[in-house]
Amino acid sequence: MKQTDTPALTIIFGATGDLAKRKLFPSLYNLFKKGEISNHFACVGVARRQWTEQQFRNHVRESVIAAIHSNEQMEEFLSHFYYQSLDVTNTEAYIELLQLANQLNTKYHLNGNRMFYLAMAPEFFGTIAEHLKRDGLTDTNGFSRLVIEKPFGHDLQSAKALNEKIRTAFRESEIFRIDHYLGKEMVQNIEAIRFANALFEPLWNSRYISNVQITTSETLGVEERGRYYEKNGALRDMVQNHVLQMVALLAMEPPIKLTTDEIRSEKVKVLRAMRRIEGQNIQHFFVRGQYGAGKINQEQQISYREEHNVDPESDTETFVAGKILIDNFRWAGVPFYIRTGKRLAKKSTKIVIQFKDIPMNLYYQTDQPLTPNLLVIHIQPDEGITLYLNAKRVGPYLDRTPVKLSFSNNRFNGINTPEAYEKLLYDALRGDATNFTHWDEVALSWNFIDAISHHWAETTEKFPNYEAGSMGPKQADQLLEQDGFFWWPIDYLDVDECK
Numbered sequence: 029m030k031q032t033d034t035p036a037l038t039i040i041f042g043a044t045g046d047l048a049k050r051k052l053f054p055s056l057y058n059l060f061k062k063g064e065i066s067n068h069f070a071c072v073g074v075a076r077r078q079w080t081e082q083q084f085r086n087h088v089r090e091s092v093i094a095a096i097h098s099n100e101q102m103e104e105f106l107s108h109f110y111y112q113s114l115d116v117t118n119t120e121a122y123i124e125l126l127q128l129a130n131q132l133n134t135k136y137h138l139n140g141n142r143m144f145y146l147a148m149a150p151e152f153f154g155t156i157a158e159h160l161k162r163d164g165l166t167d168t169n170g171f172s173r174l175v176i177e178k179p180f181g182h183d184l185q186s187a188k189a190l191n192e193k194i195r196t197a198f199r200e201s202e203i204f205r206i207d208h209y210l211g212k213e214m215v216q217n218i219e220a221i222r223f224a225n226a227l228f229e230p231l232w233n234s235r236y237i238s239n240v241q242i243t244t245s246e247t248l249g250v251e252e253r254g255r256y257y258e259k260n261g262a263l264r265d266m267v268q269n270h271v272l273q274m275v276a277l278l279a280m281e282p283p284i285k286l287t288t289d290e291i292r293s294e295k296v297k298v299l300r301a302m303r304r305i306e307g308q309n310i311q312h313f314f315v316r317g318q319y320g321a322g323k324i325n326q327e328q329q330i331s332y333r334e335e336h337n338v339d340p341e342s343d344t345e346t347f348v349a350g351k352i353l354i355d356n357f358r359w360a361g362v363p364f365y366i367r368t369g370k371r372l373a374k375k376s377t378k379i380v381i382q383f384k385d386i387p388m389n390l391y392y393q394t395d396q397p398l399t400p401n402l403l404v405i406h407i408q409p410d411e412g413i414t415l416y417l418n419a420k421r422v423g424p425y426l427d428r429t430p431v432k433l434s435f436s437n438n439r440f441n442g443i444n445t446p447e448a449y450e451k452l453l454y455d456a457l458r459g460d461a462t463n464f465t466h467w468d469e470v471a472l473s474w475n476f477i478d479a480i481s482h483h484w485a486e487t488t489e490k491f492p493n494y495e496a497g498s499m500g501p502k503q504a505d506q507l508l509e510q511d512g513f514f515w516w517p518i519d520y521l522d523v524d525e526c527k
């Protein structure tokens with residue numbers, strides 16, 4: 029059995045909330061069952077609700093069972109959980125929390141190691157960080173780490189203000205900003221595909237790649253998150269963080285080593301090289317959309333403006349498509365197309381690398397252009413890789429036909445790969461910050477996004493402009509058509525269709 033061998037106390041602020049229930053407790057349980065967290069671990073749940081320790085443990089049990097239908101070693105796991113009712117804005121309450129932390133430190137031999145996980149609304153992040161320092165919780169002889177959820181600010185200015193507050197209590201190396209896409213198996217696999225294969229890296233540049241397409245589509249609408257979504261929209265909710273992180277991983281130079289600092293430094297260079305589009309020019313590069321009513325899987329869906337907690341005249345975008353240009357030697361002239369949206373035809377996150385056509389088509393007799401070679405990285409829900417090649421059509425023909433070579437994680441493992449949160453919690457406990465976002469990345473991403481959101485705030489778009497169950501507004505297709513490309517249809521790319 030492997031263990032992190034890192035004793036630690038994890039304090040979850042917002043422990044009665046949705047994220048803790050759906051992701052954090054099941055992930056901690058999985059790590060515990062696999063022997064990946066040391067027996068020297070304890071977890072304190074913090075929220076305002078006046079729960080007893082027993083109520084909290086029951087809640088953790090129910091969360092785990094609902095998520096992973098397992099009861100094995102449950103009592104032993106639950107015995108590590110404690111609860112402290114606390115309003116994070118109340119100074120005195122932190123003194124009690126410190127006492128509990130000290131007791132647990134002695135009881136479980138935790139070496140003073142503390143990880144503070146803020147599973148709460150971001151407006152509390154600064155206050156909590158300040159209190160943790162002022163009331164002595166960060167003053168420990170072990171490590172002191174802060175794990176925070178998105179959104180990290182609303183724009184560059186608010187992100188800077190938040191960062192300054194947090195930095196009064198934690199050094200940059202102690203801050204773990206979660207981007208749960210970076211915990212996904214296939215996102216982490218981008219580096220292995222690129223840097224462990226002689227086949228791809230020599231072709232990974234503007235000479236051989238014609239364009240890159242990143243799609244992350246959801247069938248769900250805003251559900252209960254109307255209030256949050258109204259303030260953010262798809263650009264801030266998805267593009268600023270997850271989508272730009274994928275662009276950076278795809279476009280970065282090979283790092284000299286696969287260490288946190290080296291990888292981050294290469295990602296930062298990509299974010300710096302992204303062409304900043306401004307003013308009227310933005311309409312030629314970015315498209316926004318908002319869903320109207322429509323059908324998904326035969327079920328009628330209401331429009332965004334009819335959703336709970338949404339302004340009936342809302343201008344918030346639920347869809348974004350864009351063309352990103354990276355002005356460096358490797359990528360000059362290669363468009364990176366991105367799109368993300370809600371209430372689209374299919375739930376899917378995929379990356380398509382489209383290679384340039386070969387210089388001459390010897391199969392011209394068929395009057396059909398050759399299908400380009402594609403490398404498709406399936407991120408979710410399917411996980412895998414497909415390579416599209418051309419081969420001779422079987423039989424007495426001179427013709428060629430596209431074939432797919434596929435690797436599917438789903439089939440290979442027979443079970444789901446570990447949840448992103450499980451891996452990220454494990455990394456944070458070990459102090460590995462590779463798959464978390466550094467402040468430099470956050471700042472550069474906001475800088476890029478702000479120019480677009482400011483322009484959109486000053487101009488209007490006729491919403492709704494796409495039907496629920498479609499793949500977004502027609503302008504998103506035109507974005508590629510004007511360059512002679514098209515979005516590869518999600519169904520065509522489906523890993524299950526692979527031969």
Ligand code: NAP
Nearest residue numbers: 042043044045046047075076077115116147148149177178
């Ligand atoms: P949530 O369900 O609304 O939970 C909020 C938590 O904060 C509750 O435990 C609440 O408990 C506690 N809380 C609120 N005010 C408090 C106060 N003054 N003092 C102490 N505790 C307080 O929110 P969530 O969905 O879990 O999201 C938490 C964070 O994760 C947010 O930043 C969100 O954007 C981010 N996030 C969530 C998800 C997700 O899947 N849910 C995914 C990605 C990111 P009491 O009411 O008992 O105080």
